[in-house]
Amino acid sequence: MGKKVKAAxxxxxxxxxxxxxxxxxxxxxxxxxLATGEKVQFTVTKGMGTKEIAQMLHQKKVxxxxxxxxxxxxxxxxxxxxxxxxxxxxAGQSNQDIISMLAxxxxxxxxLTVPEGATINEIAxxxxxxxxxxxxxxxxxxxxxxxxxxxxxxxxxxxxxxEGFAYPxxxxxxxxxxxxxxxxxxxKEFDKRLTPEIRSDIAKRGLAVRNVVNLAAMVExxxxxxxxxxxxxxxxxxxxxxGMPIQSDTTVQYVLGTHKEVVTFDDLKVDSPYNTYLHEGLxxxxxxxxxxxxxxxxxxxxxTEYLYFVADKNGYHRFSKTYEEHExxxxxxxxxxxx
Numbered sequence: 075m076g077k078k079v080k081a082a083x084x085x086x087x088x089x090x091x092x093x094x095x096x097x098x099x100x101x102x103x104x105x106x107x108l109a110t111g112e113k114v115q116f117t118v119t120k121g122m123g124t125k126e127i128a129q130m131l132h133q134k135k136v137x138x139x140x141x142x143x144x145x146x147x148x149x150x151x152x153x154x155x156x157x158x159x160x161x162x163x164x165a166g167q168s169n170q171d172i173i174s175m176l177a178x179x180x181x182x183x184x185x186l187t188v189p190e191g192a193t194i195n196e197i198a199x200x201x202x203x204x205x206x207x208x209x210x211x212x213x214x215x216x217x218x219x220x221x222x223x224x225x226x227x228x229x230x231x232x233x234x235x236x237e238g239f240a241y242p243x244x245x246x247x248x249x250x251x252x253x254x255x256x257x258x259x260x261x262k263e264f265d266k267r268l269t270p271e272i273r274s275d276i277a278k279r280g281l282a283v284r285n286v287v288n289l290a291a292m293v294e295x296x297x298x299x300x301x302x303x304x305x306x307x308x309x310x311x312x313x314x315x316x317g318m319p320i321q322s323d324t325t326v327q328y329v330l331g332t333h334k335e336v337v338t339f340d341d342l343k344v345d346s347p348y349n350t351y352l353h354e355g356l357x358x359x360x361x362x363x364x365x366x367x368x369x370x371x372x373x374x375x376x377x378t379e380y381l382y383f384v385a386d387k388n389g390y391h392r393f394s395k396t397y398e399e400h401e402x403x404x405x406x407x408x409x410x411x412x413x
Contacts (some may be wrong), residue, residue, distance in 0.1 A: 105138045109166025117249070118176065120158045124148075127156060127176070136163055136172065143169045152177045160249030183246035188260065190242040190365040191294040194234045195331065197363075201256065212253040216240070219257055222265055224283035231347040231358040238287040238360025239264045260363075267366055275373045284359075290368040291360035292350075295324035298389030303371035305393060308378045318381070320350040328361035 114136050118127055124147045128140035137143045146169045147153055156173070159181035163172055184206055188197055194216045198209035216236040220226045225239055236257060241264035247256055268283070276286055289310055297303045310320050323337045329346040342349070348357040380393040382400035386407050394400040 104168050105136065105166055107138055108135050112165045113162055114165055115160065115162050115182065115249075117160045118156065118158050122156075122158070124153050124156065131172070136165060136167070137169060143173075146170065147173055150177075157181075182249055184249065185244060186247055186256075187244045188240065188242045188363065190368075191291075191362045192240075192242060193328065193362050194237050194240065197240060197260075201253070206247060207251075207253045207256060212257060215254045215257050219254070219261065221258070221261060225261075227284060227359070229358045233348075233359065235359070236261060238284075238291050238363055240363045241267055242363055242365055264363075268369075272366075272369065272373065279373060281373075285356060286369060286372050287364065288356045288360045289372045290364040291362040292320070292322045292324050293371055294364035294368040295327075295362050296322060296383075297368070297391075298385070300367050302391055303368055304374065304376040305378055305380065306383065306391070307368075307371040308375035309380050309383060309393070311372070311375055312378070313381060314355065316381075317354065319352075319354045320356070322350050325350040325357050325361055328357075 114134050116130060116134055116136070122130075124144050125140070128137060128143040128147075131137040131143065132140045147156070150173060152173060156176040157179035159179060161175060161180070162182040163175065184204070186200065186204065186206060188200075192200075194213060198212040198216075201207040201212055202209040213234070216234040218235050220235040220239075222239075225235060227235075240257060240260035243260075243263055245256070245259055245263075247259070251259075273283070276283055289307060292310060293303050293307045296306050310322070313320055325348050326337055326341050326344060327333055329344050329348050330341060334341070342351045345352070347353060348359075348361065350357060378393070379395050382394040382397065382403075383391040384394075384400065384404050384407060385391050392403045392407065394403055
């Protein structure tokens with residue numbers, strides 16, 4: 075009989091604890107009195123314990139009673155599961171919601187979109203404009219950052235070692251990420267997109283990855299319409315095979331540091347190793363960060379006898395085999411002669 079009484083008492087005690095815990099949590103485990111609707115940011119660093127986190131959230135007016143937060147964490151068995159990171163909550167959120175967020179590591183990210191064909195300078199300005207980093211520090215990192223062998227070169231005159239390899243995409247940047255870390259994310263994404271199949275196709279053509287990216291950057295900047303990329307790539311490759319200068323306006327604009335609707339004859343004389351009007355072959359490095367479509371276009375160009383192209387008023391290109399045909403096409407586009 076004594077054992078049964080003890081067992082019954084134990085059940086009652088456990089029930090009381092669980093019931094009391096549930097009552098304590100539901101009655102006091104809310105922060106409705108702090109509900110201002112304001113977004114509150116906070117950072118949990120590695121090594122912070124539940125008590126320290128609770129006190130910090132209380133100071134930021136996110137948690138009403140630190141002890142209730144600690145009890146809720148213990149009841150859910152998550153004392154060692156709260157993850158470090160930068161978070162954003164709405165004042166008034168319940169302890170349960172906040173604890174779930176911390177346990178699942180739902181950290182706050184800043185979003186940055188890098189458009190196809192963007193340059194290092196443009197990415198740097200975008201970072202600074204969004205208050206995500208210093209343009210100068212980002213550019214300083216890009217000058218020498220080349221973690222993969224295919225990025226490395228001994229060619230003199232390269233402005234940014236990372237140019238061409240900061241892959242155009244949308245990135246979720248952790249709060250407080252350094253300019254070097256942001257650049258590393260972009261370059262790592264490029265390496266991921268450079269699949270074994272693409273690497274194999276590049277090797278079969280006897281090309282170097284860096285040279286493919288170099289050409290692809292010009293193709294990206296020249297082509298308004300992606301379906302023209304393989305033709306433009308073919309023209310650049312053919313001109314190089316024939317010992318002709320590439321003569322891409324995009325390389326001149328890169329040196330000038332601005333996009334011009336009309337590149338003048340004086341612009342074409344700008345003294346730079348990147349100027350493909352003055353120098354045969356590829357520029358020292360890529361002039362932009364191309365998409366995989368542009369890279370694929372260089373690896374799989376459409377065979378053609380064209381050597382020249384000019385854009386019409388809709389951004390489509392007219393292709394020609396001879397310089398004479400090219401001049402006639404320019405006149406036609408400008409309305410100097412009838413179609």
